[in-house]
Amino acid sequence: MQGTGKFALERLADGLATRHGLGARERQALLALPGSVVRCRAATEIAPGDGDARVHFVIEGLLASARQLAGGRRQVSALYIPGDLCGLDRAVAPRRGWEVCASCDSLVLSLSRQAVTGIAQEHPPIARALWGETALQAGITAEWLVGLGRRDAKSRLAHLLCEMGLRLEAAGLGSRQHFRLDASQALLADVLGLTSVHVSRTLQELRGEGLAIARGRIIEVPDWPRLARAAEFEPDYLRPALAAASPPAAMMTVQGTGQATLG
Amino acid sequence: MQGTGKFALERLADGLATRHGLGARERQALLALPGSVVRCRAATEIAPGDGDARVHFVIEGLLASARQLAGGRRQVSALYIPGDLCGLDRAVAPRRGWEVCASCDSLVLSLSRQAVTGIAQEHPPIARALWGETALQAGITAEWLVGLGRRDAKSRLAHLLCEMGLRLEAAGLGSRQHFRLDASQALLADVLGLTSVHVSRTLQELRGEGLAIARGRIIEVPDWPRLARAAEFEPDYLRPALAAASPPAAMMTVQGTGQATLG
DNA sequence: CGCCTTCTTGAGGGTTCTCAAAGTGGGTGG
């Protein structure tokens, strides 16, 4: 833990305000939220044990909410990029057996369940905003469900690249044609319900068709509409997320890689 | 459309009250909600076109929220049984491309998006309750996601039978060992991300091992713990739903089939 | 430079799909 997270709270307040139209009073309340900034290393679980009881606002990096099954099987149910709130659903409908882990070195603002539900109780507009965020995440989960159930590996991966491209672009982290997705192929496999071996092959297939080129963790999309067509991607479900303004320029500098750092 | 849905609103208010601890004031507000009771036939879409704009409280029957893809592929993202609110997430985070259809002849109370968000705005406890319901549904979706990604057909189907057994039992519609799941194998296929052919074979496999016997649409589970073990079923994610009291006896009569009818 | 993680490549096998056809059951009309 380090810092008070003032910048992070500002960014959280800005995000909710632009997406859900909050007033100055709610903004003030959000800025007064008690929370601590936590840095966590790649591939480690955040606050193992009581991670369920906390809500994490992603400042930098990439978080994954995953469930571990017997036999080493693992399934990721959501990815959270900077600006996202992770664990909202579990804050109001607790369930165990889920872990939150960082895909790369990440920086999060950790909020207690009580702080989040408390501020929602006192400020109806904030409750509405957080409810909306929960529903937005649910929409993304539903879309992933469709992919796992009815798309083959190629279009499933293509769909994920479309989604993450748009989300990262909306967050001010690169463009849909060029962004950094800081996830190993093993993590992608756990997102897509595949093996890492097959993710590797599928990635090469996409490259072979010129749909998406992955170099390291940078994704290059030469012809975005074509990728979207291959993925049967319909961005409608992301609309509320894309409505978000980019974070204020004073706070972020977008580098060539599309990776953001705090100013 | 038929009736004012007074009984339905009472049941909705009771459900939310027992699950989320609402007071008399909120209960009164819920009972004053404007809505209409709609009967809809099996395998038909509810309010096609503007179905997105409505929230449906299930009185009787079984609803499915599904997405249609090219080539006749279809994926169901959620099943709603009596007592459930369908479409809450889309009410606060609209997205298109999803249909709500009835798996069997069903009776629903149809509420406008505005009525739902409006009552939530005026009554913070109701907002909190509806947020909780949204999060509960999101938890179920996440659990399905894990199944589609990491379970084979047999345990996936077993898991669904465990879940629906518990949910129907909590709703007062049969017991986990004996309940009616009013879905065709084609619908189950769209829930499980399989083909109806494979659902048929998998159902026979479960029967062969004595895990679950489907006769018509009645499911018989001789040894529930064994089925739960085979499915790696952990009911934790349903906890908020199972906390619900059974509907008042005056309203419901549970028949031998586990199917409920209005008194 | 060497280690460790990650990615790639190959070969064989298993789960599930596709296509096709036959069987079952409930409802309706003659």
Place this chain on the structure above:
DNA sequence: CCACCCACTTTGAGAACCCTCAAGAAGGCG
């Protein structure tokens, strides 16, 4: 009451997609 029809379920055979296992190559970091 029977015949018909429709939706649903079952069965079979072959193919496709993805997995498993295993080993080697590449990349990052001390």
